[in-house]
Amino acid sequence: MNNENYKLxxxxxxxxxxxxxxxxxxxxxxxIYQTATFDLKKQGEDPYDYTRSGNPTRDxxxxxxxxxxxxxxxxxxxxxxxxxxxxxxTFLTYNSKVLIDRDTYGGTYRLLKYYKEKLNVNLVFAxxxxxxxxxxxxxxxxITLVLIESPTNPGLKIIDLKAISKLTQKYGAILAVxxxxxxxxxxxxxxxxxxxxxFSTTKYISGHGSVIGGAIASNxxxxxxxxxxxxxxxxxxxxxxxVYVVSLGLPSLPVRLKAHEEKALVLAKWLEKQSCxxxxxxxxxxxxxxxxxxxxxxxxxxxxxxxxxxSIELAEFTVANLKxxxxxxxxxxxxxxxxIPGKISHASFSEEELLEIGIKKSTVRISVGxxxxxDLISDLQGVFDEFRLLQTNSLGK
Numbered sequence: 001m002n003n004e005n006y007k008l009x010x011x012x013x014x015x016x017x018x019x020x021x022x023x024x025x026x027x028x029x030x031x032i033y034q035t036a037t038f039d040l041k042k043q044g045e046d047p048y049d050y051t052r053s054g055n056p057t058r059d060x061x062x063x064x065x066x067x068x069x070x071x072x073x074x075x076x077x078x079x080x081x082x083x084x085x086x087x088x089x090t091f092l093t094y095n096s097k098v099l100i101d102r103d104t105y106g107g108t109y110r111l112l113k114y115y116k117e118k119l120n121v122n123l124v125f126a127x128x129x130x131x132x133x134x135x136x137x138x139x140x141x142x143i144t145l146v147l148i149e150s151p152t153n154p155g156l157k158i159i160d161l162k163a164i165s166k167l168t169q170k171y172g173a174i175l176a177v178x179x180x181x182x183x184x185x186x187x188x189x190x191x192x193x194x195x196x197x198x199f200s201t202t203k204y205i206s207g208h209g210s211v212i213g214g215a216i217a218s219n220x221x222x223x224x225x226x227x228x229x230x231x232x233x234x235x236x237x238x239x240x241x242x243v244y245v246v247s248l249g250l251p252s253l254p255v256r257l258k259a260h261e262e263k264a265l266v267l268a269k270w271l272e273k274q275s276c277x278x279x280x281x282x283x284x285x286x287x288x289x290x291x292x293x294x295x296x297x298x299x300x301x302x303x304x305x306x307x308x309x310x311s312i313e314l315a316e317f318t319v320a321n322l323k324x325x326x327x328x329x330x331x332x333x334x335x336x337x338x339x340i341p342g343k344i345s346h347a348s349f350s351e352e353e354l355l356e357i358g359i360k361k362s363t364v365r366i367s368v369g370x371x372x373x374x375d376l377i378s379d380l381q382g383v384f385d386e387f388r389l390l391q392t393n394s395l396g397k
Contacts (some may be wrong), residue, residue, distance in 0.1 A: 008185055011067050012250045018067050019060030030060040032244045057240040061247050062215075069184045070191050071217035073224040076230050076238040076246075080180065081107045081198025083214030087147070087176055087198060088115055090230045096144040097122045099137060103155035105178065106346035108147070113348070128159045129290070131167065138171040148179040149178040150187075150297075154306050154341045154365045155357050156281045158290035161297065165193025174223070181331075182206075185254050186300040190219050203332030204302065207249035207256055208311050213238050256370065260303030260332075263376070264368040268305050270377050276384055278362075279308040303368035304331050306341075308360060315340060315362045317387050324379045325370060331367035336376055338366050 011018050015030060023031055033056045038048040048054050058076055065074040077083045084107070092098070092115060100112065123377050126134050128148055137143065145166050150159035161177060168175040176196040177189035181209045183204045189197040199205065201213040218224050231237055238246075249256075261284060268282040280287070283294035284301035288314040294301060309315045318338070319327050341363060342354050354360070368376070 008058055008068060009254050010171050011064070012253060015060070015064055015247060015250060019062040019064045021056045021063070030057055030244065030247060032240050033057045033100065034240050038041055040120050049334070051240065052235050052237060055237075055240050055243075055251045058238060058243045061243050064247075064250070065184075065215055066217060069197055069217040070188050070219065071197065072219045072221060073099055073228075074215055074217040075224075075227055075236075075308040076201070076243060077214040077216065077231070077236050078238050078242070079212050080202050080214035081111060081215045082236050083200070084108050084111055084147075084178070086216055086227060086231055086234075087145075087196065088112070089234065090226050091145050092119060092121055093144075093175060094119050095122065097124055097142050099124045099126055099134070099143045099146045099173070101126060101128050101148055101152060101157075101159075102353065103152040103157055104147075104149060105180075106341075106348045108178070109346075110348035114291065128164055131158060131160075131163055134164060135170075138167055138173060138286040141171050143171070143173045146173050146175045147178070148175075149180045149181065151283055151294075151304075152357075153304075154290075154346065154359060154363075156181075156283060156304065156306060157286075158294045158297065160293055161187070161189055161192040161194060161246055168195075169193065181302060181304060182298055182300075183257065183302075185257055186298045186302065190217065192297070195220055195223060200245045201214055203330055204253065204257065204260075205249060205332075206246045207253065207332060207334070209333035209335070211245040212240050213242055234393050257300040257302055259370055261300045263304060263370070263373040264301065265382075266373045267366075267376055268290055271305075271307055271380075274384065276314055276388075277307060278310055281306045281308075281358075302332075304365065305368070306359070306363055306365050309362045309364070312361045315364055318380070318383050319364060321383045321386065322379050324376055325366070331365075334368035334370040336367060336371060338364050341365050385391075 019030055036051050036380050040047050046134050062074040062076055077086055112123055124137055126137055162235055165175055175194045177194045179189055179197050180200040196218045198216040201215055265284045268285050271280045282305035325336045328337045329344045341359050
């Protein structure tokens with residue numbers, strides 16, 4: 001099935017056809033080939049032999065994601081951080097330099113620090129909104145890999161991917177974009193000049209919070225060849241059952257992202273009006289410093305925001321007492337979640353490192369789910385009122 005002229009929604013709704021793996025029974029969804037080995041005598045040319053090296057279920061979803069990401073190839077990994085690890089393991093050698101933003105997912109930062117100790121990798125930090133600074137850091141041609149997120153997690157900065165890609169191409173560095181927060185339904189880094197687009201499939205992609213996985217895509221044949229070799233050699237590929245579970249959420253991805261965005265924008269605007277809230281950071285708000293770039297670069301703003309409360313006590317009380325917001329890591333699920341970044345998702349950061357990216361002890365990260373937004377607002381209002389009453393009673397004693 002030729003997919004070149006189809007929109008994303010159509011591609012995701014015809015998974016079996018776009019995936020290109022022929023099923024003898026004409027299954028409308030890719031079957032699960034839950035097997036370790038294959039009989040070579042019962043196959044034609046280019047046969048499957050061992051699931052670590054190739055499996056029809058995994059190949060089908062990889063083909064589909066390649067079409068969705070405008071990539072020449074995609075590799076599915078067993079976890080999201082596994083995609084980051086595959087990237088680093090493939091392209092970093094002793095004394096390599098990596099250019100990153102301090103505002104980076106905690107798991108990525110923890111892994112980079114590990115490679116710093118293991119291979120003496122040099123971590124060079126930049127604010128990627130400052131293009132002159134990035135140009136200067138790249139100008140000596142010593143940077144091997146540029147690894148960025150947009151939006152960043154948890155600071156939610158928006159990076160001009162097209163501008164950064166021009167700089168990395170100018171100096172010959174590999175540009176890899178972690179697209180987990182935006183997803184390929186919202187922005188396509190490869191179309192904006194990136195060499196590699198990688199993302200967690202645990203979150204918005206699968207959409208139901210019942211499986212973990214990752215993906216790494218590229219339109220550069222030479223990079224894909226190196227990535228595939230390491231992935232197969234180290235056994236980083238995702239198993240068929242998890243591939244199938246990930247695939248179940250894909251047809252509804254664009255619809256879900258739109259719903260997450262609509263609910264998050266209502267909640268963000270309401271939070272901005274609360275006296276106990278000092279700041280709401282959400283790309284969909286006009287108050288966001290990168291709002292215009294977000295509108296230009298992203299189709300959906302999605303459902304993640306950070307909120308600064310006026311006290312640590314209120315932040316902790318809110319997280320502990322909300323009924324509809326569970327205290328869980330991750331995002332992109334039907335249920336809303338709230339966390340204090342330094343406690344869960346960014347526990348690998350020191351307090352000083354968190355402050356450097358604008359994350360205080362009174363900062364929470366909220367992932368807005370698919371509940372009725374008025375129920376979410378009512379839940380938050382009730383907790384704010386309860387905290388205010390407790391404070392008043394405490395002062396009266």
